[in-house]
Amino acid sequence: MKRVYWSVLILLFSCLFTVGCGKTTQPTVLRVAIPYSDNVLDPSTNYYINWLEEQTGFDIEPVTVRQSSGKEYLDALFSSDSDIDIVMFGEQFELTDVELTDYVDSGYIYKNSHGEYYYPNYGRKAVGDCGQVLWINSEWLTTLGLPTPSTTSELKEVLKAFKEKDPNGNGKKDEIPLIGCRDFYSSNPCELILNSFVYNDPYHNRKCRNAEGQEVYATDLTSFKDGILYIRDLYSEGLLDPRTFEYNHKAFCEIVNSSADVVGAFTTDSISDVLYQGNPEIMAKFIHVAPLTGPKGVRYALKVERKPDIGAIISERSSHKTEAETLLDLMLTKDASLIARYGEEGVDWEYSDGVDVSIYRTASTIVTKNYIWNTSQNKHLNGIGAMNVPDKYLRGVTWNGVDSDAEYIDARAQMSCAPYLTDSSSEAEYDRNLAQYVDSVIRDFIVGDREAENPSEWIKLNKDISIRSNN
Amino acid sequence: MYKKSRIKYILGAILASAIFLTGCGARQTIEVSTVGEEWMEEVGLNEEKSVDELYEAALKEDVLIIYTVSTRVTKTKEAFEAAYPGLCVEVRDLRSPDLIDAVIANFESGKGECDIVICNDCSGDFKDKLIDTAMVVPYLPQDIKEKMKPGHVGQYISFLDEAEMIYYNSDSFDKVPIKNIWELTDEKYKGRIYMPSPLRSFSTYAFVGSSTLHDDDFISSYEEYFGKSYDLDKTHTPSENFWLTVSPNMVFTNSSDEVMEALNDGSADFGIMVSSKMRYREVGYSFEPIYELNPFTGCRTTNAVMVATGAKNPNCARLFIRFLLGEADGKGEGYKPFCTQGTWSARVDVPDGNDVPQNAIDLIDADQDYLIKNKEKIREFWAECLKSH
Numbered sequence: 001m002k003r004v005y006w007s008v009l010i011l012l013f014s015c016l017f018t019v020g021c022g023k024t025t026q027p028t029v030l031r032v033a034i035p036y037s038d039n040v041l042d043p044s045t046n047y048y049i050n051w052l053e054e055q056t057g058f059d060i061e062p063v064t065v066r067q068s069s070g071k072e073y074l075d076a077l078f079s080s081d082s083d084i085d086i087v088m089f090g091e092q093f094e095l096t097d098v099e100l101t102d103y104v105d106s107g108y109i110y111k112n113s114h115g116e117y118y119y120p121n122y123g124r125k126a127v128g129d130c131g132q133v134l135w136i137n138s139e140w141l142t143t144l145g146l147p148t149p150s151t152t153s154e155l156k157e158v159l160k161a162f163k164e165k166d167p168n169g170n171g172k173k174d175e176i177p178l179i180g181c182r183d184f185y186s187s188n189p190c191e192l193i194l195n196s197f198v199y200n201d202p203y204h205n206r207k208c209r210n211a212e213g214q215e216v217y218a219t220d221l222t223s224f225k226d227g228i229l230y231i232r233d234l235y236s237e238g239l240l241d242p243r244t245f246e247y248n249h250k251a252f253c254e255i256v257n258s259s260a261d262v263v264g265a266f267t268t269d270s271i272s273d274v275l276y277q278g279n280p281e282i283m284a285k286f287i288h289v290a291p292l293t294g295p296k297g298v299r300y301a302l303k304v305e306r307k308p309d310i311g312a313i314i315s316e317r318s319s320h321k322t323e324a325e326t327l328l329d330l331m332l333t334k335d336a337s338l339i340a341r342y343g344e345e346g347v348d349w350e351y352s353d354g355v356d357v358s359i360y361r362t363a364s365t366i367v368t369k370n371y372i373w374n375t376s377q378n379k380h381l382n383g384i385g386a387m388n389v390p391d392k393y394l395r396g397v398t399w400n401g402v403d404s405d406a407e408y409i410d411a412r413a414q415m416s417c418a419p420y421l422t423d424s425s426s427e428a429e430y431d432r433n434l435a436q437y438v439d440s441v442i443r444d445f446i447v448g449d450r451e452a453e454n455p456s457e458w459i460k461l462n463k464d465i466s467i468r469s470n471n
Numbered sequence: 472m473y474k475k476s477r478i479k480y481i482l483g484a485i486l487a488s489a490i491f492l493t494g495c496g497a498r499q500t501i502e503v504s505t506v507g508e509e510w511m512e513e514v515g516l517n518e519e520k521s522v523d524e525l526y527e528a529a530l531k532e533d534v535l536i537i538y539t540v541s542t543r544v545t546k547t548k549e550a551f552e553a554a555y556p557g558l559c560v561e562v563r564d565l566r567s568p569d570l571i572d573a574v575i576a577n578f579e580s581g582k583g584e585c586d587i588v589i590c591n592d593c594s595g596d597f598k599d600k601l602i603d604t605a606m607v608v609p610y611l612p613q614d615i616k617e618k619m620k621p622g623h624v625g626q627y628i629s630f631l632d633e634a635e636m637i638y639y640n641s642d643s644f645d646k647v648p649i650k651n652i653w654e655l656t657d658e659k660y661k662g663r664i665y666m667p668s669p670l671r672s673f674s675t676y677a678f679v680g681s682s683t684l685h686d687d688d689f690i691s692s693y694e695e696y697f698g699k700s701y702d703l704d705k706t707h708t709p710s711e712n713f714w715l716t717v718s719p720n721m722v723f724t725n726s727s728d729e730v731m732e733a734l735n736d737g738s739a740d741f742g743i744m745v746s747s748k749m750r751y752r753e754v755g756y757s758f759e760p761i762y763e764l765n766p767f768t769g770c771r772t773t774n775a776v777m778v779a780t781g782a783k784n785p786n787c788a789r790l791f792i793r794f795l796l797g798e799a800d801g802k803g804e805g806y807k808p809f810c811t812q813g814t815w816s817a818r819v820d821v822p823d824g825n826d827v828p829q830n831a832i833d834l835i836d837a838d839q840d841y842l843i844k845n846k847e848k849i850r851e852f853w854a855e856c857l858k859s860h
Contacts (some may be wrong), residue, residue, distance in 0.1 A: 138754055139546075147755020280564045281549065284542040287754075290736055355857045357668045357723050363860075399671075399725040401566030403542050412729060416736050 035093035070095035090384030121311030123389030126270035128414030131304030140167035162264035181252035196294030197227030207426035272406035283404035288413035301417035311386035343379035365396030507605030528786035546808035593677035595842035607777035636769025678770035688766030749813030
């Protein structure tokens with residue numbers, strides 16, 4: 001009996017010991033939702049994920065998200081029992097500030113120890129100071145023997161020729177001289193054209209500073225009306241495509257990238273927002289146009305302040321909030337962010353000795369050896385997740401040598417806009433409701449639903465702006 | 472089909488040759504060239520085939536992959552795919568140094584992911600790293616070979632001539648503003664001269680590197696311009712002194728595109744860039760070439776088209792090269808995208824794209840062997856120049 005007792009006791013101790021060991025050696029498992037990307041081969045074997053695991057000692061379990069909308073996914077996630085700790089955003093899978101607020105208000109998002117509800121992503125998108133560039137089909141210009149327009153009157157002549165002279169040579173009148181979409185200001189060519197008449201900044205409620213330094217609404221200036229009348233003429237003559245006010249960004253991109261070669265000009269922030277990379281034929285077709293000079297010599301480039309996107313959130317339901325914070329804080333460090341942006345140090349990039357020229361013509365800070373951004377690779381998450389790449393690296397990177405590299409094309413376009421960035425921009429905070437109202441009136445003026453020549457319409461617009469901005 | 476075992480054999484042969492040559496202390500290329508010849512023979516690259524036969528064989532092959540430094544080839548691709556339905560071409564657009572690295576990586580991996588290489592061949596790197604190692608081989612149909620200008624068919628096929636030369640901003644100046652190259656050293660041009668970094672651009676490297684062979688010309692032009700005997704620092708050669716004096720006035724760029732854009736938007740008064748950018752004047756870019764300059768305005772360059780050793784689609788590659796060179800009569804669509812202002816035809820029966828013939832321009836030649844031999848010295852000089860910039 002005594003023997004049995006001792007045997008049971010030893011067995012019990014062994015069990016306890018084993019359980020104790022398990023508790024101390026098993027790493028914390030963090031379940032991280034990562035949107036599917038063609039540019040990331042396999043998150044579970046990804047170099048960057050492995051590096052993060054090594055640094056933190058956590059076991060990162062990537063859960064691939066197939067939904068294309070951040071909101072759609074979060075709605076599904078928070079209405080299920082799923083035990084996701086972190087949700088990462090990037091590429092097309094994004095979450096807006098407004099959407100985030102809804103989830104915060106509903107108590108779904110964890111407020112971290114820094115008092116923030118999300119972890120930023122800075123470095124994934126364009127870094128230049130100009131937020132809108134005009135791109136024109138250079139092959140059509142060559143075919144028609146036309147110069148790149150430098151004024152608004154030249155632009156109109158070029159667009160007319162695009163419409164009437166069959167530059168794509170298919171014998172059909174299928175050319176779209178100028179097109180945009182309704183989703184983003186940067187993709188709306190009307191915004192760019194207005195900057196040849198007055199400083200037009202839709203991100204700051206179209207406020208600008210006058211010669212005396214006072215903030216005024218651009219809509220209250222005669223030159224704004226002149227710009228609208230010019231654009232209305234483009235519209236009525238079929239030079240500005242009506243789909244500009246109908247298409248979403250996806251439909252807009254599809255038509256610009258169409259192999260039918262039907263688009264003459266469009267605007268965007270980064271060229272990669274519209275043209276499909278990996279298609280050098282299309283990339284080679286479009287060249288940037290420096291800001292156009294208006295009839296009174298006005299020539300502005302739209303100045304933007306680059307803000308980080310939402311890179312990641314921690315679910316309030318997570319049982320590993322502290323560990324999730326540790327991971328995301330690490331992702332925001334310089335070392336992690338450089339891997340997240342450029343890959344493995346020493347293999348894909350190295351710090352520059354200053355001999356090479358950067359894409360912004362400064363002494364370079366980073367030399368890329370294998371340029372893997374926006375390619376199918378397994379070194380990083382192609383900009384998905386929290387990230388904070390210092391500007392000195394984003395602007396100081398060397399060109400990868402590919403003519404169709406969007407970063408290089410963007411940098412060149414940015415440099416052509418830089419002389420026309422103005423100091424007269426406003427610091428007014430974007431007012432969504434006001435902006436929606438003004439945008440709709442501008443649209444109405446252009447398409448003829450309101451009489452742009454009628455002074456009372458302008459008086460009403462500016463009166464409404466005044467009332468709405470005071471509320 | 473090019474087998475992995477075959478690649479291993481070739482790599483082995485190259486390695487053995489390299490070891491052998493290192494031991495000898497002399498460059499001999501015959502052994503490695505033989506490797507290229509063997510592959511050409513294996514796939515029947517030079518066997519006579521009609522266009523129809525090539526097309527039929529090409530239809531059984533995969534997508535043709537071209538590594539190129541010229542975006543103009545995309546127009547040739549479009550015309551080629553229209554002319555030969557069922558054939559597909561993928562263009563990978565790279566800058567010369569990256570293209571060479573990519574071809575080497577492709578060859579060493581044995582993946583055969585490159586069929587045709589189109590590259591500026593003036594710096595010596597192309598010859599040294601790809602031709603002398605037989606990683607690329609020449610191919611030209613007999614009926615086109617007869618029409619090529621002298622000096623364009625040999626170890627490599629030069630299918631288009633260009634030049635790296637000096638341009639001026641035609642909005643700022645209504646006529647050529649300088650007659651002597653030393654005028655560029657004037658302080659008034661500080662920050663107004665744009666040039667691609669010689670360490671990143673083959674054609675610029677060829678120009679600045681080859682200029683070091685012309686010290687006497689730098690001395691005589693110095694004396695003519697300044698009206699005194701050459702009296703610059705003797706620790707540097709006259710050519711080095713010129714570049715050291717002018718480089719503080721320069722803005723270094725990544726490519727000729729940036730130079731052209733700076734000339735057009737008024738940032739630059741002068742630009743040194745590849746002549747093929749002259750085609751952008753047709754779309755309103757405001758710059759003009761300087762054809763006459765004491766002692767010279769630039770350097771002749773050429774573009775080569777070669778077949779990648781181990782190419783998976785040799786028949787399609789042959790058909791494409793025929794097409795690129797304008798077919799037998801030179802009138803085909805493939806060559807037209809290249810026959811623009813700032814280029815000179817490689818064929819006797821196709822007129823130059825440029826109005827002024829190359830021999831009427833003050834150009835020097837790129838001496839590839841000299842550039843290869845003095846590579847380290849030239850690169851060190853420019854690395855220091857760029858670092859102190």
